[in-house]
Amino acid sequence: MSEKDRTISIQGVAVNDSEGGLLWSFGIATDPRIEEMLDDEEWIQEAIAARMRPILLTDHKLIAITSEIAGGYLTVLSDSASDVVMNFILNVPFAYDILNHILTDPYDAMAVVDAKEKVAFISPIHEKFFGMHNGEGVGKNVRDVIENTRLHKVVRTGIAEVGQIQHMQGNERVVSRHPIRRDGKVVGAIGRVMFKGPQQLEAMSKRIHDLESEIAVYKKETRQKVKGEEFLDMIIGQSLAIQSVREQIRKIAPLDIPVLIQGESGTGKELVAQALHMMSARQSGRLVTINAAALPETLVESELFGYEAGSFTGADRKGRPGKFEQADKGTIFLDEIGDMALDTQSKLLRVLQDRIVERVGGDKPKHVDFRLCSATNRDLETFVEEGRFRLDLFYRISPVVIVLPGLEERLEDIPLLINHFAADLAKQYNRPVPEIDPDVHSFLMEQDWPGNIRQLRHVMERAFVFCETGRMSVADFQSQQASMKPARKVASVTSPQAKTGSLKDNLEELEAKLINDAIIRFKGNKKKAAEHLGVSRSYLYKKLEALGGDPD
Numbered sequence: 090m091s092e093k094d095r096t097i098s099i100q101g102v103a104v105n106d107s108e109g110g111l112l113w114s115f116g117i118a119t120d121p122r123i124e125e126m127l128d129d130e131e132w133i134q135e136a137i138a139a140r141m142r143p144i145l146l147t148d149h150k151l152i153a154i155t156s157e158i159a160g161g162y163l164t165v166l167s168d169s170a171s172d173v174v175m176n177f178i179l180n181v182p183f184a185y186d187i188l189n190h191i192l193t194d195p196y197d198a199m200a201v202v203d204a205k206e207k208v209a210f211i212s213p214i215h216e217k218f219f220g221m222h223n224g225e226g227v228g229k230n231v232r233d234v235i236e237n238t239r240l241h242k243v244v245r246t247g248i249a250e251v252g253q254i255q256h257m258q259g260n261e262r263v264v265s266r267h268p269i270r271r272d273g274k275v276v277g278a279i280g281r282v283m284f285k286g287p288q289q290l291e292a293m294s295k296r297i298h299d300l301e302s303e304i305a306v307y308k309k310e311t312r313q314k315v316k317g318e319e320f321l322d323m324i325i326g327q328s329l330a331i332q333s334v335r336e337q338i339r340k341i342a343p344l345d346i347p348v349l350i351q352g353e354s355g356t357g358k359e360l361v362a363q364a365l366h367m368m369s370a371r372q373s374g375r376l377v378t379i380n381a382a383a384l385p386e387t388l389v390e391s392e393l394f395g396y397e398a399g400s401f402t403g404a405d406r407k408g409r410p411g412k413f414e415q416a417d418k419g420t421i422f423l424d425e426i427g428d429m430a431l432d433t434q435s436k437l438l439r440v441l442q443d444r445i446v447e448r449v450g451g452d453k454p455k456h457v458d459f460r461l462c463s464a465t466n467r468d469l470e471t472f473v474e475e476g477r478f479r480l481d482l483f484y485r486i487s488p489v490v491i492v493l494p495g496l497e498e499r500l501e502d503i504p505l506l507i508n509h510f511a512a513d514l515a516k517q518y519n520r521p522v523p524e525i526d527p528d529v530h531s532f533l534m535e536q537d538w539p540g541n542i543r544q545l546r547h548v549m550e551r552a553f554v555f556c557e558t559g560r561m562s563v564a565d566f567q568s569q570q571a572s573m574k575p576a577r578k579v580a581s582v583t584s585p586q587a588k589t590g591s592l593k594d595n596l597e598e599l600e601a602k603l604i605n606d607a608i609i610r611f612k613g614n615k616k617k618a619a620e621h622l623g624v625s626r627s628y629l630y631k632k633l634e635a636l637g638g639d640p641d
C-alpha cells in the first residue's frame with residue numbers, strides 16, 4: 090500500500106482523557122454525531138474491548154480503532170471496506186482477534202504482495218520457515234523472499250491458483266493464491282500455505298489415493314457387469330431350463346475355470362461362450378474361436394501356434410501369431426471339440442498343460458494366459474469309451490459343464506424367440522417389425538426342431554422375406570413345412586414302421602427321412618441341404634456317414 094493510500098483511508102482522529110471525556114478531535118471525528126459517541130466513556134470502553142468498532146452514519150461507514158495511550162485513549166477512524174467487512178466487525182465482538190488469528194496461525198501461513206510484487210505482509214511462521222527474522226521480508230520483491238512463489242504472476246494475471254503444490258525448503262506444501270481487487274483493479278495478491286504436519290498431509294493424500302483406486306476398481310467392475318449383462322440378455326428365453334443356464338453363466342463366468350458347453354447343434358453354444366467371456370475379468374482381451382472340425386490337419390500347428398517368417402512356402406513374410414497367442418489375456422473358444430483329430434488333441438493337450446506355445450520355425454517358447462471354453466454337440470463320454478477322444482483331454486476341458494437344452498425341451502420359449510427374431514430381422518432388412526398372428530406361435534410350437542434355434546431363425550427369416558403384408562400368418566410358414574413336420578403327427582405316422590416303440594428310434598428314423606428328403610430336394614447339394622435343415626454341414630456329414638450314405 091502506498092503512502093497516499095494510507096493517508097486517504099484514515100478519516101479522523103480523536104483523543105479522550107482517562108475518564109473518557111473527549112479532549113480533541115480531527116477530521117471526520119469533529120462531526121457532532123461522532124463527537125457525541127466519542128464523548129461517552131462506555132462507548133470508549135467497549136471500543137477498547139473489541140479493538141475495532143463500526144460507526145454507521147447515514148452518509149458514512151467507518152471503523153474505529155481505539156487504543157490506550159498515556160493518560161487517555163486514542164481513536165483512529167478509517168473508511169470501512171466492504172459491507173461484508175463491516176458486517177463482520179459489527180456482528181463479531183472478537184473480530185480483531187480473528188484477524189489476529191488469521192495473520193498468525195502457525196498451520197495456515199499467509200503472504201500478501203502489493204501490485205508492484207513487493208511483500209506487504211508475511212506471517213511470522215512463514216518468515217521463520219525461510220530463516221528470516223520478523224519483518225525482514227516486508228518491502229522486498231516476493232521472488233526474493235518466497236521460494237518458487239507465483240504470487241507475482243497472480244498479481245499480473247489476476248487469475249487465482251487454488252490447491253497447488255509448491256516446493257519449499259525441500260518440502261511439498263499445498264498453497265492457494267488469490268488476486269485481491271479494489272474497484273475491479275488488482276491491487277495485490279494473497280497467498281496461503283498449509284503448514285499442517287507433513288505426516289498428516291501424507292496420510293491424507295494416501296487416503297485420497299487409496300479411495301481413488303478403490304473407486305476405479307468399482308467403476309471397472311460396474312462397467313464390466315453392465316457390458317456382460319447385455320450379452321446374457323442376448324440369450325432369449327424364460328423357461329426354467331434357460332433361466333438355469335443364465336444363472337450358471339453368471340456364477341461360472343468370473344471364475345477362471347475351463348468350461349465345456351454341451352448341446353445339440355443350434356442351441357446357442359456360441360452365445361454362451363460369448364457371455365462367459367464378456368462376464369469375466371478377461372472381457373477386454375479377445376475371444377478367439379477355433380473350429381476344431383474345420384482345422385485342416387496339415388495346418389493345425391501354424392493355425393494354433395503361429396509361425397515365424399519364412400518357415401514354409403507361402404508363409405507370411407512377417408510371420409503370424411497363432412490362435413493361442415491371439416487369445417493371450419482373453420478366452421479361447423474351441424468349438425466342435427468332439428470333432429478334433431486325435432493327433433491334434435495331443436498337441437492341444439500339451440498347450441493346456443504347459444500354457445506355452447512355440448511358433449512353427451521359431452525357437453522362443455512363449456507363455457500364454459487364456460481361459461478355455463469348449464463346445465460340442467457330441468457325447469464325449471461315449472467318444473472316450475470308443476477311443477475317439479482322449480480321456481486326459483476330456484478331464485482338462487470339462488471341470489465345469491453347461492448343458493444347453495434342445496428347443497423341444499423349452500417349447501414355451503418359442504413365442505419370445507419369434508418376437509426377438511422378428512425385431513432382429515426387421516433391423517437387418519431395414520423393414521418395419523411385422524405383426525405376428527397369435528396362431529403362428531401355436532403352429533410353430535407344434536413343429537419338430539432338430540436344428541433347434543438356428544433352424545427356427547432360418548424358418549422365421551424365410552417367412553419374413555416372403556411376407557409382404559407386414560403381418561406374419563401361419564400361411565407364411567406352411568410352405569416350409571417339409572423342413573419342419575409337426576412333431577406329434579410325424580411320430581404317429583412313423584411309429585408303425587419304427588424298429589421299436591422307443592422315442593429315440595422314432596426320432597432317428599424321422600431325422601434320417603428329413604435328411605434324405607433334403608438331399609433329394611437339393612439334388613445332392615449338401616451345403617444347401619444343411620442350410621435348409623438348419624444344421625451345420627459337419628453335422629450333416631456325420632449323419633450321412635452314420636446312415637451309410639456317401640458324405641462326399
Ligand SMILES: Nc1ncnc2c1ncn2[C@@H]1O[C@H](COP(=O)(O)OP(=O)(O)OP(=O)(O)O)[C@@H](O)[C@H]1O
Pocket residue numbers: 323324325326352353354355356357358359360361424465466509542543546624625
Ligand atoms: N437362446 C437364444 N436366444 C437367441 N438366439 C439364440 C439363442 N440360442 C441360439 N440362438 C441363435 O441361434 C443361432 C445358432 O446359435 P449358436 O451358433 O450359438 O449355436 P451352436 O449351439 O453354437 O450351434 P453349432 O453347434 O451348430 O455350432 C445363432 O443365430 C444364435 O444367435
